[in-house]
Amino acid sequence: MNFSRFQVPFPIDEPYAKKVAYFSMEFAVHQPLKIYSGGLGYLSGSHLRSAYELRQNLIGIGILWKYGYYDQARNPDQTLNVQWNEKIYNFLEDTGIKFQIEIHGHPVWVKALYLNPETFKSAPLFLLSTDLPENDYVSQTITHRLYDANVATKVAQFILLGVGGAKLIDELNFNPDVYHLNEAHGFSAAFYLYRKFGFNKEEVKRRLVFTTHTPEEAGNEKHNLDLCYKMGYFCGLPLEEVRQLTGTTGDQFDHSLSALRFARLANGVSQLHGEVSRKMWNKYEGICEIKAITNAQNWHYWADKQLYNFADTHNEAGFIDRKNYLKKRAFEIVSDQAGKIFDPNVLTIVWARRFAGYKRADLITRDKERFRALMANTKYPVQIIWAGKPYPVDYPAINDFNFLVNLSKEFPNVAVCTGYELGLSKRLKQASDIWLNNPRVPREASGTSGMTAAMNGSVNFSTHDGWICEFINHGNNGFLVPPVDYENMSTPEQDAYDLEKLYDILENQILPLYYENPNVWRQIVINGMRDVRWQFDSNRMAKEYYEIMYK
Known part of the structure; x- marks a missing residue:
């Protein structure tokens, strides 16, 4: 050379x-x-x-x-x-x-x-x-x-x-x-x-x-x-x-x-x-x-090609089996790190990205009663995984991370993973049914993690910010906290509104759909995979x- x-x-x-x-x-x-x-x-x-x-x-x-x-x-x-x-x-x-x-x-x-x-x-x-x-x-x-x-x-x-x-x-x-x-x-x-x-x-x-x-x-x-x-x-x-x-x-x-x-x-x-x-x-x-x-994001690097193949050929059994396998394989990492056995048949929410205050990693946990009820729900069981790296001297973000680690000790269906780099990122996207993204609007310039989640058969559930505004069609290819006039809200008001809507959509739309109407759920997953395929491929x-x- x-x-x-x-x-x-x-x-x-x-x-x-x-x-x-x-x-x-x-x-x-x-x-x-x-x-x-x-x-x-x-x-x-x-x-x-x-x-x-x-x-x-x-x-x-x-x-x-x-x-x-x-x-x-x-x-x-x-x-x-x-x-x-x-x-x-x-x-x-x-x-x-x-x-x-x-x-x-x-x-x-x-x-x-x-x-x-x-x-x-x-x-x-x-x-x-x-x-x-x-x-x-x-x-x-x-x-x-x-x-x-x-x-x-x-x-x-x-x-x-x-x-x-x-x-x-x-x-x-x-x-x-x-x-x-x-x-x-x-x-x-x-x-x-x-x-x-x-x-x-x-x-x-x-x-x-x-x-x-x-x-x-x-x-x-x-x-x-x-x-x-x-x-x-x-x-x-x-x-x-x-x-x-x-x-x-x-x-x-x-x-x-x-x-x-x-x-x-x-x-x-x-x-x-x-x-x-x-x-x-x-x-x-x-x-x-x-x-x-x-x-x-680069589709060839990130996407699970087999999932796409099963979706394109309308092979329902193959699609279900493949997503199940991807979840199972990723859960090996969870059990290795957290000592917990997660179930591939249970709706799995993942929040994973860089830890920063405005991204609100802990938002879903702020209503303690509702969070405990969600984690104890036997009719519609839920598993949650968190992962991400705070900046090494961002002590409030490290505090958030450690709060979630300590919280996870109370629940068999909550885990926090370390080592969030490209390898773990891909596995957690494959593990997730719901990719949770709840930054304070409009502080997320783009926030691309949900693109690669969709490329691996995960459904985006997000506040109305960054690339999401160009992607989500609520109930068709993902779920959206409906935007309001955030500019005239204080930060606590904005957080309270987003938290209320997040639970409302999760409890009344997402969970019943996942467990009671798996065919419609699968269609939402596939719609997300298709909608992200060309428009949000880095080519x-x-x-x-x-x-x-x-x-």
Whole structure:
């Protein structure tokens, strides 16, 4: 492999000839490569798989995290224990490329590793590491932990992804037509390109597109302007010039807002999120147009093909048997972790995704009486599984996780699993009859986990947010908490309304249907599988990026 004149090593399809470099802080390509935390990584991993399937001229630029996000283990009492274990990746190739970038006033060595497209059937992926003997210990730690809690380390990571990524592309002589930032983490690339193209902002703008994933201003990364300057984020540009280029007025540097002012085009990740983003950012001057491309997941990687085959050939017995087998197999993991034997004939609810306050993992448990009655119901029995990783220093989210662990000890039909990564994610989707998704509206930009659940014969039950607004037809392919005027509700009012509706739909629609009308239930499952098949397959999404963002 010649890395000094790099070309995508497979024939390119004509509509996708334009060269694209796709920057992301995390990529969830396959279980053995643990360099992701949640939805952003799942999305970029599916994007790379679809770029490979469609033969697109696209390469991924990311970081090789020595300890990953973290390993989710347990304390002696079963509560969450955060572990940092070194990862070994013999399947990555050393490109032989080494170069220096400046961070905090001194040179840091960077090396590039390569994930061959044929290893996991994805677009070429280059991963940067500073974990080299040539670097001092502090520089080595830049690529130790994804989203390091130390602010200076995090800014250094942003510089590595942006400046280091843009410099790597020059080392490869790849010369992309488009630099695509998946979130603003790699925005420092814009300053490197600004210098490269003769301090001409328009030349950078022509090449830069930006995907935003955060539907509220507070959630977008901001750092002290002086800190960013001292760390070398602006590639040596004087602060006055930085302020002028990005429109920064205060002492906080807003990465997303600056990206919106530097990019030719930006996009939200669902139609609703596009609207929310335009409303949120349009009060600022000088931002680019914000379009919407709804996130999607890679069908070939995620879907259970046998379930689809039985559905397509109207083989009812085969379909029932296959779903039963998938549940049984997943329940082996539950019994191994929780010591509980779950029944494949019982309606199984799964809530599994990244733990964050607005996602309300514990919502269904907040009405204690109703929850106890639900778990004790012998006419319509229910099993519930929770799983997901909180950010390792998000103590309220860890508290929620531990609350559910302790609650599960009281019930034989409740389990909390650890190690929620790609492998467990797929198994739990296959285990579930109901994929429960109850974020506070409109705080979920897209929330793609329900797509892959539907691809494995699970029915989405959700609040009206993110991609769900484009998918659910209540009672036909899923179930929806009916939206109300949330904007004029307080947070406790919103939570109370959603909780009441959730129980109402579960007790009066879902449970009777599952147990008393299995044929109609199965039709809802199959409708969901069919409706998600094309519209929410990442091949559609990867195609739209070329048609809308890169053209």
